Amino acid sequence: xxxxxxxxxxxxxxxxxxxxxxxxxxxxxxxxxxxxxxxxxxxxxxxxxxxxxxxxxxxxxxxxxxxxxxxxxxxxxxxxxxxxxxxxxxxxxxxxxxxxxxxxxxxxxxxxxxxxxxxxxxxxxxxxxxxxxxxxxxxxxxxxxxxxxxxxxxxxxxxxxxxxxxxxxxx
Numbered sequence: 296x297x298x299x300x301x302x303x304x305x306x307x308x309x310x311x312x313x314x315x316x317x318x319x320x321x322x323x324x325x326x327x328x329x330x331x332x333x334x335x336x337x338x339x340x341x342x343x344x345x346x347x348x349x350x351x352x353x354x355x356x357x358x359x360x361x362x363x364x365x366x367x368x369x370x371x372x373x374x375x376x377x378x379x380x381x382x383x384x385x386x387x388x389x390x391x392x393x394x395x396x397x398x399x400x401x402x403x404x405x406x407x408x409x410x411x412x413x414x415x416x417x418x419x420x421x422x423x424x425x426x427x428x429x430x431x432x433x434x435x436x437x438x439x440x441x442x443x444x445x446x447x448x449x450x451x452x453x454x455x456x457x458x459x460x461x462x463x464x465x466x
Contacts, residue, residue: 299392299396301390301391301392301411302390303389303390303414304387304388304389304390305389305414305418306358306378306389306415306418306419306422306455307418307419307421307422307427307428307451307455308418309378309387309389310356310358310378310380310422310451310453310455311451311452311453313380313385313387314356314380314452314453315452317383320382320383320453321354323382323383324354324356324382324453325354327357327381327382328354333357333381334458336458337357337456337458340355340456340458341456342355342423342454342455342456343355343456345423346425346454351425351454353425353451353452353453353454354453354454355453355454355455355456356380356381356382356453356454356455356456357380357381357382357456357458358378358379358380358381358419358422358455358456358457358458359378359379359381359457359458359459359460359461360376360377360378360379360415360457360459360460360461361376361377361379361386361461361462362374362375362376362377362460362461362462362463363375363377363462363463364394364463365391370395371393371394371395372393372394373391373392373393373394374391374392374394374397374408375388375390375391376388376389376390376391376411376415377389379461381458389415390411390414392407392411413432414432417431417432418432419455419457421451422451422454422455422456423454423455423456424454425450425451425453425454426448426449426450426451427443427446427447427448427449427451428447429447429448431443
């Protein structure tokens with residue numbers, strides 16, 4: 296057993312950055328919500344309903360998580376996690392891990408994947424709330440003065456709701 300640090304883009308930061316950078320994002324989201332392009336699960340989603348009940352005018356971005364294996368050599372491949380914005384079809388790689396680095400204790404790699412899903416859950420909760428988290432995914436306070444500590448509790452441009460988990464059969 297060992298520890299491997301994985302470079303990771305946080306879903307809430309990715310969505311806030313990409314949607315803020317696109318001046319048409321608010322219009323495209325409103326068009327998708329008002330039209331019939333979103334599936335019924337969007338309108339029934341608890342995050343969407345909570346935003347409506349609270350009178351939140353920001354809008355809720357429909358998202359998917361896509362997981363897939365990507366071969367990069369004859370002997371190894373990586374498992375990647377992507378965040379998919381369903382209104383723009385934009386995919387952003389959040390993190391990936393080499394299969395050869397995954398736990399081999401008989402858990403079928405679950406020990407390694409669990410930590411990725413835990414981090415993703417924390418980030419998606421921040422998106423559902425529409426504000427930057429107060430603590431890290433491990434429950435620890437952010438280091439004073441770091442960029443994330445300055446964002447604690449700040450309101451995001453949008454909320455996000457995961458509608459689908461998609462993946463390759465093997466993953």
